[in-house]
Amino acid sequence: VRHPAVCEALAPTSGYDVVQQFHRVRARTLLLCAPLEIDDYAVQSMPDASPIKWHLAHTTWFFEQFILKSLVEDYRPLDECYERLFNSYYQTLGVVHNRAARHVLTRPTVADIMAYRRHVDEHMEQLLYAQPENASLASLVTLGMHHEQQHQELMLTDIKHAFFNNPLLTSYSGHKPKLDAVQPAIELQFVSFAGGLRIVGVDAKADHFSFDNEQPRHRVWIEPFALSNRLVTNGEYLAFVRTGGYRRPEHWLSDGWQAVNAEGWERPLYWHESLESEFTLHGLAALRLDAPVSHLSYYEADAFARWAGMRLPTEFEWEIAAANAPVKGNFFESGALHPTPAVRTSPEEVSLEQLFGDLWEWTASAYSPYPAYVPAGGAIGEYNGKFMCNQWVLRGGSCVTPQDHMRATYRNFFHPHSRWQFSGLRLAR
Amino acid sequence: VRHPAVCEALAPTSGYDVVQQFHRVRARTLLLCAPLEIDDYAVQSMPDASPIKWHLAHTTWFFEQFILKSLVEDYRPLDECYERLFNSYYQTLGVVHNRAARHVLTRPTVADIMAYRRHVDEHMEQLLYAQPENASLASLVTLGMHHEQQHQELMLTDIKHAFFNNPLLTSYSGHKPKLDAVQPAIELQFVSFAGGLRIVGVDAKADHFSFDNEQPRHRVWIEPFALSNRLVTNGEYLAFVRTGGYRRPEHWLSDGWQAVNAEGWERPLYWHESLESEFTLHGLAALRLDAPVSHLSYYEADAFARWAGMRLPTEFEWEIAAANAPVKGNFFESGALHPTPAVRTSPEEVSLEQLFGDLWEWTASAYSPYPAYVPAGGAIGEYNGKFMCNQWVLRGGSCVTPQDHMRATYRNFFHPHSRWQFSGLRLAR
């Protein structure tokens, strides 16, 4: 049986299907650039972020490196130097351009990179038409498409960070979503789940795409638990801030308290010091108390939960709770580009809202391999496995994630101090 | 039924019992100082290490702070300033002296600190005699004794690091253990374990001592697994080094590869560059190929396992395998102060050697709370819980751990880059 939480879209069944999806994904990447000036493409406001043009080139490089170079006889790269410039972290492929200095790459120009995209797109199209039945090719292309979707999200988080670090506080998108007036958030309630032996993860041979870090499907023992029906709101987090949350060590993990002091954290990354507005992709906006609090580090999410007398869910609690939920929510496609207040979807019983979309939800689970996890051979094996240390799992996708990129078993991961992603929290107990 | 792997010693059953054990533990701390000169007591060779005199004072402070100040009416601290100087990390108790600057505290002198120890010891003895039936007191004293035992181990790892960073390469102890001539290590074999639902951890109400991070006792689902019968040896690790292990990124976690390059790692911390000798608590000694490789970071342990086509055990695999093993091995009491070659203890079947003692074994488990873990209230709650982030679990104790400090459920934890502990690895698959 097909997993109910799997999106239909990015799971091509034929080479022709793949071509269509390939062009759709590639085109959406360009669409994200529409509001930008050429001046915006090279900015890198911190080492964790990358320039827009680098994202455009790296996603292209991925297809060239892992597909065209190995499957197309006599394939001639557009520029030999790109192999090094646009390699992100595949050490086994050779020298990698210093990550923190991607902003120095004024050349190739945006125009050059657009030509690079066209060059690779054309060769990919030819290849896909030539080998429509090549399942391994289809599988690699599907990986490449999901990879590009991950970068689509990063393009938005990275440009948001860059615009925030410019006193002009430029708006990425003028299309502010129309929302109802601020009103009390729906009541915070808990939904209970029985414990027992459960199955999580994905089988590598499932008929839909998954990353290797979601595999294999395996059993886990779960104690009974309960999850809050919605994400924690700005209003609730504001109470934490106002009662001295950032000044009291007892709420914080040891490394978190160190970050608070070393970085001078006093509130979420994008909140204005007045605590009355926050920076969004639409520019500075009033802080809606009924909307989810976003751009938290793991440390902040954990501290809030501790302050509230609760905890974060484990990734398996989350997955079990989400296993049968439809993959719907405030994704990139809504155009909101910002989390929105939870709406009660079930009038009679308390239901879990905002599981998908709105914000990535920090879990209490360190990012580790599943039992018997084996990364792919060769450079592609560096995709996920080597990051399984010092990072934490987030689940559910966000308002800047493409909807057809998401599923219940999806494991995102970031370092616990990271704040520039669309990350929030749901409470557990 | 009493857990078989629990030591008998540090589980006092009466107040008088406690007094005896208290004096025994306190005396052993002083015994460790016997080979040292006054000059050695204040050294701090890196921020993670502490001066010997600081360990002497901090373990004393622990009893004063958590017991005498709350249970002895009109207790007068020997010096008000010690509260701040010898607080390690209990933020809720107020200002803490900067950890990295403990070496600056030339005063109080060693003589002053010895007087401080006597002062506290006397008041502790009076208290224990006065309240022989006070179970909560006995429980706190037991915690304090185990706390002091942890610092006994740290005193040896810290002084080893300091002596290593002095070109004189001073020996801590001249009593070199007499070992058989180097011979081939016993064959590396694997012992298999069935999967299934297992119980791990300790019940808080068990009749023996455990730290709160070992609680509660709970179920886990385990897939079938196998563990190597002994620790990885210097000889095996040398092959990894010689075949370019430290120069090939494919073996390493991403953060590990960064550490290799940033720190210039080329071999284990205490190996001489000739790859023929290593620094020990007995000074520079020939590298025994049949002895376990030690002082590895998690990154190195993980890279070796990956290179060998295997992996590290999870902490639960280790605990299940060790559950019925006696807590015997090359502990501090052996006097070796260094890991020794594995000896086959069972002539007929392959058995797990070196589970306890010799070296702490890195596991593949991030240090996280057990389900429904609740730290204690107040400052003592900072003992373990707040470190459950960015650290990894080690199991089994080492050649500098007191034997009566150890049990199968014991969870030690360090950051993955840490190398100054007596840490090694056992393979799993």
Add this chain to the structure above:
Amino acid sequence: VRHPAVCEALAPTSGYDVVQQFHRVRARTLLLCAPLEIDDYAVQSMPDASPIKWHLAHTTWFFEQFILKSLVEDYRPLDECYERLFNSYYQTLGVVHNRAARHVLTRPTVADIMAYRRHVDEHMEQLLYAQPENASLASLVTLGMHHEQQHQELMLTDIKHAFFNNPLLTSYSGHKPKLDAVQPAIELQFVSFAGGLRIVGVDAKADHFSFDNEQPRHRVWIEPFALSNRLVTNGEYLAFVRTGGYRRPEHWLSDGWQAVNAEGWERPLYWHESLESEFTLHGLAALRLDAPVSHLSYYEADAFARWAGMRLPTEFEWEIAAANAPVKGNFFESGALHPTPAVRTSPEEVSLEQLFGDLWEWTASAYSPYPAYVPAGGAIGEYNGKFMCNQWVLRGGSCVTPQDHMRATYRNFFHPHSRWQFSGLRLAR
């Protein structure tokens, strides 16, 4: 009598004259941008460098801030935010945008900044026509023009550094100068000067422009000295490199030796590791042994001189030697954009070649105020005075300095570790 080494050009005598010169200087700034793509304008390859667009805006801000805002009633800045964004270091004017994060300013766009330039240029022109006899205005405009010329040079050094840090090694200008074939450099000889009481510096009331740091004109006692007839060549410096110059501490100042080791210096900044080519504004080019060695730090210049058994000249020795020399040489106007081999200008006697242009010459003089130096009042007083600590004086201008910017009394200054300027050395003894 007019000082012979003063350029005629930038010393306007009337308001109309000023307008003409103002437009000429402003236009040349734009001319420097001709070879660049929009992509190149925002790059900042290190904190000491600035983006091209920032230079374009800051030089404009200077006129707005120090002239339009105070002299034009009801002057409305184009954008209030620019006051902060394009302030370089005038702390008394308020908050300054973090210097190292200038590259984050994707907005205002290049187009916006060009509009800003036009806006300010128009108001400046109106003001200058309205107040043709305002001497203080003419004086401030002249300062602003020299300020803009300084940034013209920085634009070229900064873009060179950025292109060098991109593996594509883009050429700024395809117009490679046509030079004679490499031939032996003219013989290194020394020109002697008598000692005695000499006069250096400029009188504030002189009839030509000077920066305040060149004032006042004052007496110094000089011992007899001799200067080499030309700059040190690549060939001579190569001998220093080849004989282990960068590995022998005895040649180096203590802080220099620290820089060599901390930064891993092994050769001049732009030399290729083959020691056979160097990066230039025309891309990678063969290393001409007869051309002057360039892009040296003070430490390297000093170490070479020490190795050669000589020393660097003091700034007064240089000034005295150059006092009567015409301000001619390989300046920006030659189009070479790179130092060229010395040519003997006087067939009979040994003369000092390359005094002006080619390369800034490090002197042995710390950058300190002249006796009775008084900086201007107000924010403009921060122009020069506050940097008179930890920097060293360079003299003579370079191949990217506008010729009409230079004079014999001109004092340039940089930190001793700086290598990205067109800096070389002349020997003294």
Add this chain to the structure above:
Amino acid sequence: VRHPAVCEALAPTSGYDVVQQFHRVRARTLLLCAPLEIDDYAVQSMPDASPIKWHLAHTTWFFEQFILKSLVEDYRPLDECYERLFNSYYQTLGVVHNRAARHVLTRPTVADIMAYRRHVDEHMEQLLYAQPENASLASLVTLGMHHEQQHQELMLTDIKHAFFNNPLLTSYSGHKPKLDAVQPAIELQFVSFAGGLRIVGVDAKADHFSFDNEQPRHRVWIEPFALSNRLVTNGEYLAFVRTGGYRRPEHWLSDGWQAVNAEGWERPLYWHESLESEFTLHGLAALRLDAPVSHLSYYEADAFARWAGMRLPTEFEWEIAAANAPVKGNFFESGALHPTPAVRTSPEEVSLEQLFGDLWEWTASAYSPYPAYVPAGGAIGEYNGKFMCNQWVLRGGSCVTPQDHMRATYRNFFHPHSRWQFSGLRLAR
């Protein structure tokens, strides 16, 4: 004629004389240790400071390295390893133990180092008796004695810094000097000096000792100047602090303002935040408003002078003013170990007080070589010359300088951010 400002003491005229002086200097070093516990000898509270035991060993090493090893046939060092451990910065002698890690050297112990001192002292005595007429030997010994005197001063500044960084605020010496009650400082007045051609520095062949950096004697042209009759007081500096001196960038050099912000400077290093007391070698003491302000960095001294509308003297102005003054003042021998209020010595005319002793006086002169300065050959040439970059000259000695170490031509030097020396300022205009 003998220079009037030269002390009589440390200028031995015969070998026997040398022996006596040698023992006197060596003994005084030990005298400084009298108030210390063994615990205090190894502390190094920052990289610029050194442990007491290191000073004891290094000054001994100096005699061993530069004299015994070259002049005593078959001289056997006490320990080969000391050559490296106690080399301060003589790179040409080989590997130097990492300066910042001197505190890690718990061995050799203090007892070992005392034995080392005796070993070297005995060999030195034998050598001096054996070669009483060896002028070059006498000259090297004299250098070694002055070297040891420099370290005597550093021992006191370094232990002061260490005690200050311990919340116990231990007093080095209980002998508080008896001073008159606080009273208004003597009026600040200026003494004028005519300009003209003057002679400064020392001739290498002078009949008294001088460091090579004071040589050669040479002419300088000086403009008329005036110096304040005494050092700036705590009371005067307090007004600077109270009127926001540390918060207004206009008073500060650019690098100074950066230090203020990066280091969080708000007052002189040893002042208590109440601005009412300061840490001294006698422990915490009331801040005497009539005593000189001490432990200033160059940046602070310069900022104060700027705020006061004046400037610092150049080193030559100071030397000319001090040329005929007797070398008398509040030196180490007074026992005060702290600067004391100025006393008017000449009832009729205004005279320069506190020229010698009390505090080193920051000058406006960068530490540069005198014309034709040539450092000695070999490793000893590293003594002074290689530091002639990024440091500033101080003159006059301090309350912890031995009186017979000082003379008017003496050039001390420190980095401009250094604050742990006994440094203050005198105004000039």
